[in-house]
Amino acid sequence: MNFKQKYNRACKEYENSDFFKRKTIQLKHLDIAKNLVEECLEEQPDDYLCWYLLGLIWYNFSFNSKERSENCEKALKKSIEIRPDYNWSNMYLGHLYFDQRKFEIALSQFEKLSSEYFKELDLYWRVLKYEELILCCKLYLNFEEVEIIEVEKYAESCEKWNEEDIIFTLEIMRCLVELSDNENIDKLKLKTIFTRLKNMLKKTNNDDIFTKEILEIESNL
Numbered sequence: 001m002n003f004k005q006k007y008n009r010a011c012k013e014y015e016n017s018d019f020f021k022r023k024t025i026q027l028k029h030l031d032i033a034k035n036l037v038e039e040c041l042e043e044q045p046d047d048y049l050c051w052y053l054l055g056l057i058w059y060n061f062s063f064n065s066k067e068r069s070e071n072c073e074k075a076l077k078k079s080i081e082i083r084p085d086y087n088w089s090n091m092y093l094g095h096l097y098f099d100q101r102k103f104e105i106a107l108s109q110f111e112k113l114s115s116e117y118f119k120e121l122d123l124y125w126r127v128l129k130y131e132e133l134i135l136c137c138k139l140y141l142n143f144e145e146v147e148i149i150e151v152e153k154y155a156e157s158c159e160k161w162n163e164e165d166i167i168f169t170l171e172i173m174r175c176l177v178e179l180s181d182n183e184n185i186d187k188l189k190l191k192t193i194f195t196r197l198k199n200m201l202k203k204t205n206n207d208d209i210f211t212k213e214i215l216e217i218e219s220n221l
Contacts, residue, residue: 003040003043003044006036006037006039006040007036007037007040007049007050007053009036010032010033010034010036010037010040010053010057011033011053013029013030013032013033013036014029014030014033014053014056014057014060016029017029017030017033017060026060027061030057030060030061033053033057034054034057034058037050037053037054037057038054041054046082047082048078048079048080048082048083048086048089049079051075051076051078051079051082051089052075052076052079052086052088052089052092054071054075055071055072055073055074055075055076055078055079055089055092055093056088056092058071058072058075059072059092059095059096069096069100072092072096073093073096076089076092076093076096077093080093085112087112087113087114087117087118090109090110090112090113091109091110091113091126091130093109094106094107094109094110094113094130094133095133097109098133098136098137098171101140103136103137103140103141104137104141106133106137107134107137107138107141110130110133110134110137111134113130115127124161125161127157128157128158128161131154131157132154132169132171132172133171135150135151135154135172136171136172136175138150139175139176139179139193140175140179143179143185143186143189143190144186146193148189148192148193148196151193151196151197152196155196155197155199155200158200158204159200159203159204161204168206168209169197169201169206169210170210172197173197173210173213173214173217174213176190176193176194176197176213176217177213177216177217177220180194180216180217180220180221181220187221190221191221194217194221198214201214
């Protein structure tokens with residue numbers, strides 16, 4: 001196979017590693033994709049798309065693997081080194097850091113992203129997701145400094161989304177659960193934030209998805 005054929009097959013193998021497939025099947029496709037894209041990089045070591053794909057493949061390996069995190073970070077950073085403004089590499093590097101609870105550098109990655117880029121691709125949900133993660137990072141890092149207007153802006157963005165779709169705000173709900181369990185948090189301010197987001201979930205018909213989190217936050221408040 002030539003470079004293009006290897007790259008295209010690597011993309012296909014990655015697509016076939018569907019999250020909902022059995023773990024053994026998923027890993028088989030990821031391994032094939034990884035080997036192919038590594039061969040591509042031997043031929044063209046400065047191809048930022050190959051480095052991005054390699055980082056994406058590593059991102060989808062087991063979260064408990066130190067090797068996974070190190071290789072994912074290395075590949076995505078290399079992609080960004082070659083093409084600093086590539087939104088996808090910056091976004092997934094942000095996701096990796098967020099998963100690792102490195103909220104300060106995760107925030108810096110998410111703030112590099114272009115909302116217009118994703119909207120032009122009709123990926124408005126991507127914008128909602130990284131806006132959610134930006135808000136989470138700020139809440140984790142400096143709860144006292146987060147303005148209510150920032151929460152309001154995020155909630156309004158969600159309410160503009162198609163109400164038939166799921167607003168899967170899992171990270172912000174987890175964040176509020178954790179904060180509500182902190183005795184040193186300003187509970188009045190947190191209650192204001194929680195009430196606004198709870199109303200947003202109800203307005204978008206998504207409140208039933210987070211019943212457990214809502215009950216836990218309410219019990220802590």
